[in-house]
Amino acid sequence: MTLLTRRGLIGSIGAGAGGLLLSGCDKIVAAPKVRDVIGLGEGLTMRAQRLVTDRTALAREFTASDMSPVFRTNGNTMPESDAYQAHMTDNFANWRLVIDGMVRRPAALSLAQIKAMPTRTQITRHDCVEGWSAIGKWTGLPLKLALDAVGVLPSARYIVFHCADDFDGDPYYESIDLIDAFHPQTILAWAMNDQPLSVRHGAPLRLRVERQLGYKQAKYVMRIEAVDSLQRIGAGKGGYWEDSADYQWYAGI
Amino acid sequence: MSSEPLEPPTGGDLVYRQRRPVRAWHWLNAFTVIVMLMSGLMIFNAHPQLYWGQYGANHEAPWLEIGSADGRGYLQLGPVTLPTTGVLGQVGGQEIAFPPLVTIPTSYDLATARAWHFFFAWLLVVPGLLFWAWGIATRHVQNDLAPTPEELRPRNLWQDIKDHARLRFHGGEKARRYNVLQKLSYVGVIFGLLPAMVLTGLTMSPDIDAAWPWLLDLFGGRQSARSIHFICAALLVAFILVHLLMVVLAGPFNELRSIITGWYRLPKERAE
Numbered sequence: 001m002t003l004l005t006r007r008g009l010i011g012s013i014g015a016g017a018g019g020l021l022l023s024g025c026d027k028i029v030a031a032p033k034v035r036d037v038i039g040l041g042e043g044l045t046m047r048a049q050r051l052v053t054d055r056t057a058l059a060r061e062f063t064a065s066d067m068s069p070v071f072r073t074n075g076n077t078m079p080e081s082d083a084y085q086a087h088m089t090d091n092f093a094n095w096r097l098v099i100d101g102m103v104r105r106p107a108a109l110s111l112a113q114i115k116a117m118p119t120r121t122q123i124t125r126h127d128c129v130e131g132w133s134a135i136g137k138w139t140g141l142p143l144k145l146a147l148d149a150v151g152v153l154p155s156a157r158y159i160v161f162h163c164a165d166d167f168d169g170d171p172y173y174e175s176i177d178l179i180d181a182f183h184p185q186t187i188l189a190w191a192m193n194d195q196p197l198s199v200r201h202g203a204p205l206r207l208r209v210e211r212q213l214g215y216k217q218a219k220y221v222m223r224i225e226a227v228d229s230l231q232r233i234g235a236g237k238g239g240y241w242e243d244s245a246d247y248q249w250y251a252g253i
Numbered sequence: 254m255s256s257e258p259l260e261p262p263t264g265g266d267l268v269y270r271q272r273r274p275v276r277a278w279h280w281l282n283a284f285t286v287i288v289m290l291m292s293g294l295m296i297f298n299a300h301p302q303l304y305w306g307q308y309g310a311n312h313e314a315p316w317l318e319i320g321s322a323d324g325r326g327y328l329q330l331g332p333v334t335l336p337t338t339g340v341l342g343q344v345g346g347q348e349i350a351f352p353p354l355v356t357i358p359t360s361y362d363l364a365t366a367r368a369w370h371f372f373f374a375w376l377l378v379v380p381g382l383l384f385w386a387w388g389i390a391t392r393h394v395q396n397d398l399a400p401t402p403e404e405l406r407p408r409n410l411w412q413d414i415k416d417h418a419r420l421r422f423h424g425g426e427k428a429r430r431y432n433v434l435q436k437l438s439y440v441g442v443i444f445g446l447l448p449a450m451v452l453t454g455l456t457m458s459p460d461i462d463a464a465w466p467w468l469l470d471l472f473g474g475r476q477s478a479r480s481i482h483f484i485c486a487a488l489l490v491a492f493i494l495v496h497l498l499m500v501v502l503a504g505p506f507n508e509l510r511s512i513i514t515g516w517y518r519l520p521k522e523r524a525e
């Protein structure tokens with residue numbers, strides 16, 4: 001009886017101390033100053049990685065036999081907006097990719113026009129921030145060619161991808177800097193594994209930026225905008241997940 | 254450092270055993286490694302499955318999985334599935350691979366865990382490289398850590414294993430130096446586990462893979478690197494537990510004094 005009581009007492013002291021410790025730890029983690037200091041790591045990591053990575057270093061390209069038998073889908077798999085549904089119904093015949101912002105000649109390209117432009121095909125690994133990877137084959141228009149066609153102004157610093165999908169009304173978007181935008185493997189993919197890009201994987205057009213994680217690979221791209229700052233877009237952190245869950249803008253690690 | 258006694262020190266003497274860089278690096282790592290382990294477990298929680306090879310996701314069979322089914326937690330290791338409710342997979346009515354007690358932060362937050370993990374990675378890597386450079390330049394590694402050929406002879410190794418199993422620790426002059434099992438475990442951690450952790454961690458970065466594709470060949474793919482990263486973390490935890498156990502068994506006051514102040518009292522020679 002005494003033993004039980006004593007054990008109970010020790011147990012509750014232990015649980016209490018544990019609880020205090022846990023809430024104390026969470027307070028430290030959540031403190032704005034701590035977040036600021038810890039956040040310095042992102043910029044340091046990006047600069048250090050850029051220092052050791054050639055700007056044009058290519059992500060490994062695999063062979064057909066290395067491909068994932070089934071490529072997992074993630075994020076949104078069916079944009080709900082009426083506009084997108086209408087495009088889907090007529091097989092994207094009236095869909096246009098708008099390229100504007102800080103460019104000399106804004107453009108609106110049809111899917112047929114995009115498919116008529118030069119293509120690049122690459123079998124690459126897709127890495128989710130959560131830890132899994134899948135290998136697939138992507139065919140599309142090198143982003144550099146699209147940007148050269150519209151003429152990016154020298155003052156532009158980022159390329160923003162506005163998407164047709166949303167989470168509870170917040171539209172998906174992503175952004176990359178010009179180093180990645182002009183990288184040879186950065187493409188606007190309209191085919192995957194030798195098939196037209198499926199809706200689940202981002203039809204009609206999906207960004208592939210192979211040296212960054214999955215959340216940068218924006219699906220359902222509707223509009224590409226060249227900007228000098230990310231401040232005025234969304235909540236200003238450069239992407240849907242960056243805004244809503246504090247994911248790092250630089251997703252190269 | 255004060256002057257050495259003219260006679261060789263014997264049991265009961267206070268000797269200067271741990272130099273300042275050793276002590277500083279020890280305590281920095283004690284903190285850094287624990288933060289990295291705890292934030293790493295939160296990152297693991299985002300996808301509590303491990304695979305071998307270049308790719309691996311929900312359509313592939315994991316070799317390790319921590320999960321929850323019908324309100325019961327389980328650990329699946331190859332063909333074996335162990336019930337782990339209350340410890341892993343299902344804890345306090347919550348479906349989570351590693352429980353809040355051992356993760357940073359305590360509730361699911363992959364972005365914050367990544368921020369902490371990559372910030373503390375710098376505190377692991379930069380001082381680690383400095384320690385390597387200092388250790389080799391001052392011959393601390395060669396003189397104090399590297400086992401001698403004599404120590405590595407099977408008879409000696411076996412003797413040291415038997416001594417440890419019987420809790421017969423060295424005394425007197427002999428205790429000034431690390432024993433061979435200590436040397437092997439320290440060298441194994443400093444030049445084996447820690448660099449393996451860092452390199453497998455870098456192999457998970459898509460940008461580093463583009464710059465240093467040899468990493469993918471070294472570890473057999475990104476998913477293999479992720480698995481090896483986890484196994485090395487588990488070995489590091491095992492090292493820490495044994496290390497703490499040995500401190501307690503060898504005399505925590507004396508051991509703590511030596512790693513805080515550098516001064517260590519040589520245990521008395523054992524009467525055979």
